[in-house]
Amino acid sequence: MTADLTVVHARTLTLDDALPEVEAVLVGGGRVLMAGSREAVRGAAPGARVLDHRDVLLTPGLSEAHIHLVTYGFSLSQVGLHGARSVSEVQARVAHRVLNTPAGTWIRGGGFLLSELGLGEYPSAALLDEVSPHHPVMLYSRDLHMAWVNSAALRAAGVHEGTPDPEGGRVVRPLGCLLENASALVARAIPAPTEAEFLTAARAGAQDLAERGYVSAHTMAFEAPDAPRALQRLAQQGELPLRVWACLPHERLGQAQALGLARTPGGLFQWGGVKFFADGALGSRTAWLHAPGFADGSGTGIPLDPPELIREVGRAAIELGLTPVTHAIGDRANTEVLDAYDALRPQAQARGIRLRIEHAQHLRAEDVPRFRGLTASVQPIHLQADGPMIRSLMPHLESLSYAFRSLRDAGAVLAFGSDAPVAPPEYRANFAAAVTRVDDAGERLAPGEALTELDVLRAHTRGPALAAGWDDEGIIRPGARAAFTLWDRLGGNAQALVF
Known part of the structure; x- marks a missing residue:
């Protein structure tokens, strides 16, 4: 024995x-x-x-509390634009891929930030046409809330100057950038990956995390149904090196109900959450803000899933034992989600479910105490690139941006992740950002919100476990x-x- x-x-x-x-x-x-x-x-x-x-x-x-796991796996073989500091650098990386890609094949990539490229305006398709006139190109911004495409991609998708903005999205003119739901206008023209390609990407993403020292991950939807299916297959084949807690897009909840899907504890793969998006992101100027909005005059962002929908579908999710999980970055988005969650708290508490807000990046002081009992699923690594943007675009929110200590003291459970492929799943960067608060400009953002190394360890281990309802982990x-x-x-x- x-x-x-x-x-x-x-x-x-x-x-x-x-x-x-x-x-x-x-x-x-x-x-x-x-x-x-x-x-x-x-x-x-x-x-x-x-x-x-x-x-x-x-x-x-270690647990990675916010990742798009299969999308991350795909990104490992795409054009990486993290760290690109100019349009010419993006062009060089795309040009290199063009040289090694069969004519007409789509070139995909991502990881850039407009601010790091030195851009104050959205870039045009013509800039990518200079290096890829015949290969359709689609590059996602680091936050995945904006896509930069070339003319070949626009032609393949049938998008032109007269194409109307879709609900919850915007086609930037002159053509070249697509915000929020508008990205789907071009993305739908890309040939769908095969089942084998999904499986390869799932295996690559999961193995990469395991090699970094992670033992579990929360994968956050915003992916094709084939993505979680591939992870389930890896689990069935005994090839999944991680425990995975998966979210279902709220649009698919009705189908899930019809199929009898509910929370299924046990095993290395389980369904656990239902995902909503209250707004966009900072870098794309689509985070939903209270007035006065962005300091550059670009507005107050783009609201996405309305609070009424979060309340209604959230109730159905909780009834199935699933956790409502809502992306909220701007201060207005967080206010609205907290309002919706106030209506869901009694039902969630009765089912032993901890409501989650993803990112919770920019807050009003009066909203911080309302996080008590909730999961604040946050990504310190984003502070490093966002710090300079926060000071220039929303200086009035600087003191409660990435407010980790305040959220912890308010009684929220902190769960740390990276949002990969938005940022690499690099726990070292999370430790550094959360403890030092130093951003890429070498300045400290809201230093009073710093945590200790032990706090960070908890947020990368026990916090994600509590968020997933796993009392046996972390x-x-x-x-x-x-x-x-x-x-x-x-x-x-x-x-x-x-x-």
Whole structure:
């Protein structure tokens, strides 16, 4: 019997208030059986295998609380534009891909920010035509709320100067950029990936996370139905290296109800949330703001799913045991979502569901206490690029932008992620941004909102577990999942250790 047991020797931060730090952990059958001193644990299982990691730190396993997992997998083979600092640099990267791509094949990529490209206006299709006149090109901004396309892509999609704006979107003129739902006008012209390609992307995204030290992830919809299907297939084949909590787009909830889908705990893949979008994003000037709006005069953003819909569909989601999960970036969007959630709280509490707001980037002081009992699923890594934009576009909201400490003190559960492929799933950047508050301009954004390294660890482990309703993860105690992360130092190099 003891041959099936393993003792891990390491300085261990358990995140269990009853026993915060131990020297050894006994595991068996994929579960923690005991945590304590080396002598006590070794005495409980004298014949167990021993893994000696006394030179490193052991913690509950890292969780990525906000990712578009299969889309991220696809992005790993597309044109990466993170760090591009000029239009000419974007053109160079696209031109390089053109040289290695069969004529007429779509070129896709993303990761740019208008501010980092030195642009005050939306770029035109003509700029991409200069390097790709015959290959259709579609590049997403880092926040995925804007697409930059060339003329070949517009022709393939039948989009022209007279094309009307779709509901919840805008076709920028002169042609070249598509905001929010308008991106679908061109995206629908791209040949759909095959089942095999979805499976390859799912495998690539999940494996990349596991190699970074993650043991679980929350995948946030905004993907084709084939994406979660591919993750489910990996789980069925025993190839999924992560535990995955998946969100369903609210538009598909009716179909899910008809099929009898509900929260399905257990296994490495489970449906857990229903996703809404209250607004757009900062970089695309589509975040929904209270007056006076953006300081450059570009308005107050674009509201998307109305609060009435969030309330109505949210009730149906909760009835199925699923968590309403709402993207809200601007201060007005957060106010409206909190109003909608106030109507849902009694039903959610009765079902043991913790309502979630994704991003919660810019807040009014009077709304912060209203986060008590909610999950604030936030991405500190975005602070680094957003800091300069916040100071120039919304200086009146700077003090409560990325308000991690205030949200924590208000009683919200913090759950950290990256929103990959919007940003790379880099926990080191989350540690750095949340602790130092230093942005890409070298300035500190709202330094009073800084967290400690232990706070960040909780937000990358126990917080996501509580958000998903997993009482057996993000903590090291008897009965918990034996899924850990090994560190050379907290916030440093990490390696997953899963039994």
